Amino acid sequence: MTELRSLLALLPRPVRTLPADLAVVLIFVALTNVAVLAPVISETSLRIPLGLVFVLFIPGYAFIAALFPEEGDSPTDTDSDTDTDSDSDSEAAPDSTWGSETDWGSSSSSTADDNTDETGLLQHGLGRSGIDGIERVALSFGLSIAITPLLGLILNFTPWGIRLVPIMITVSLFTVLATVIAAVRRWNLPADQRFRVPYKSWYATGRSELLEPDSRGDALLNILLIASILLAAGSVTFAVMVPPDGEQFSAVYILSEDDDGEYVADNYPTEFTQGESEELVVGVDNNEHRTVDYSVVLVEQQVSQDGNETVVDEQRELERFETQLAHNETWHHSHDVEPTMTGEDIRLVWLLYPDDIPEDVSMETTDYHVHLWVDVEE
Template sequence: MGRWSDTLPATVDLLAAVGYTVVVLLASLSSLDGVFLAAIALPFLLFVPGYAVVASLFPTWNSEYENHRLIATERLLYSVAASICLAIIVGVNLEFTPWPIRPTPVITALAIVTVVTAGIAWYRRHQRTPTGLGQASMPSGTSQAASGRSDGERIQLGTIAVSVAILVTFASVTLVAAQPQRGEAYTEFGLLTESEAGDLEASGYPEQIAMGESEQMYFTVTNHEMETTEYVVVVQLARVAPTGEVTERTRLDSYNNRTATGDRWLQRHMVTPVLEGERLRLTYLLYRGGLPDQPTAENAYRETHIWVDVT
């Protein structure tokens, strides 16, 4: 099987890799359709970063000036394997950063790796050319044992490089798997009523309540905050001007509950109005942790309300 040609300039493939990297990075920053972006980025993800890394480890094409060399097939296979490992490493380690696992952050990280390792490869190649600080070629009478040591060293170095990449990939995946799954942290908050059949539903809210009487209601809080959370719910009845300004408010009740992640807090309660008037706002304010001095819809973590007439 033939060796890589020594007639190509030492920078052509590296310049091509860096140029392609720039094109892919610009494409990820643009508003390209997902299909076109995938068509441009997939060859990059599967080959280019690994090629630059392999070139930095095995810089010389001409075996006359380098003992540790790769034939073309080996270089291509190592490039694909290294690219896949790098993509996995970057993807799983983005879990520990503020950046999501999206095309732009992944491509940016791999672009940095590509440019840095291509620079290392360029430097090492120029140190090993006949015009630089290159090594002397092996005499024609070199023994078979010396040639065998060279091949052994080449295989050993390649094995070490691939093994390290696999170990780092495995360690990264294991570390992320041991962490709690990260996603969007939020809390579901809503009002429910009980139907005649006894089912809870988000409809059938009271439109009118007689002064001095009570109406049974439910509110529900579902914790998706990825951690146990202390919730406080304040129930208010407010008189609101046509401009939207609250002219009078009173607290009807408050409730608190420590809710584990993934759990649902369902609270049944009675609403007993103490204000009389039309179109009063029955407001539920949800807080995490403590309450402010003056609970309002503006400083609540979540807010929901209905309009009622109190006669």
């Protein structure tokens, strides 16, 4: 303990005298940035609970701390003070012995008491200094929900845009700046007027309620309460840390390049000359919730119509492509397409195979494929 105090004495005075709740805010900002931006830790589920608290509570709490550095009076204390003042006034009122004057006096005093009560309510209700703990927590949630989108809107008009790193930096800088202002404003107040989080009283009250119950019934209720809290916290943590996988699927599609160099799902080449090629882009999306080795097989087919059924008369393989994608990753591959068959209504098919390729590559052996009808002249 002595060594710890010696180490704390080496810190600068502003750090040593920083209020505990504001120190927790700064520590939480640092932990959230590490959980979200650090290379290895950002891949874990730790970023989810920290990020939620960071976005929904921390900025608003720092802002409220900067606006209201003083200790607040709760409305219940105000009501009790008003009742006490009213009682003392009624006890101090002198008795009157004159009949008619008593009636007039009582009427006048009643009117004066009403005015006094209304003035007292205004002074205690509307003019009370600061805010209490419940109001501070509620406003912290509300202002955080308002501040974070507003900062994102401002970022939208900057070159950085609404992306993860700019948002984290902006919200962190805002929170740190508000925390510094809150600390300075508290230091400028007398010690007995500064806002403090009553950790010690909370601990003493909780310890007496849990460890020193008045009866066995209270002890049993305490045990049930603790078990309920642990169960609820565990359920929420599990739901956040292990979200459901949802639908699992892959996707394959073809794109072309427009005049601006952007990939679009339009303006595909449909007229080919044998021996000449056209550039196309094949795209693959992985939504399998795992890393997948993909193979894309490009084939050309001559087909005929048998009633309502399309029959493949001849098929030739043109190219194969391979890639590995993590979950929620996309791959675009530009390649030259050169059909070898000639005639009208030649079907070019891109077949997508997750994991393994069967010996018979066709539209019947995979769930993922995309095709393009072209005419090829000799």
